């Protein structure tokens with residue numbers, strides 16, 4: 389029994405440590421940060437707030453957020469995304485989404 393409890397605690401500690409590590413990484417960088425799509429994403433989506441990590445939302449949720457953000461850009465007279473830019477950002481987001 390004693391050994392079992394220790395094992396469970398160890399597993400919990402490992403799980404918590406993993407989550408802390410993942411959150412830490414999410415804050416410090418985005419996946420494939422040097423790829424053209426990631427650079428475009430960071431350029432366009434880091435203007436008003438920190439660049440959101442793609443894993444923050446599911447692939448099917450991103451189109452909603454990107455459409456909302458295009459409204460925010462229009463409100464603030466920030467250059468709209470071209471179709472090519474939107475496609476590239478959407479592909480990047482869905483590839484690295486949750």
Ligand code: HEC
Pocket residue numbers: 432433434435436437440444445453454456457460461462464466477
């Ligand atoms: C013009 C400023 C502006 C730009 C540029 C911008 N955002 Fe936002 N974003 C906001 C504001 C303001 C909010 C707060 C919620 C709201 O008002 O819609 C927000 C909220 C969000 C949220 C929801 C909250 C969260 O943390 O999950 C996501 C996701 C997001 N932005 C993603 C993006 C992405 C992706 C892009 C690039 C396509 C982008 N943003 C570009 C202004 C901007």
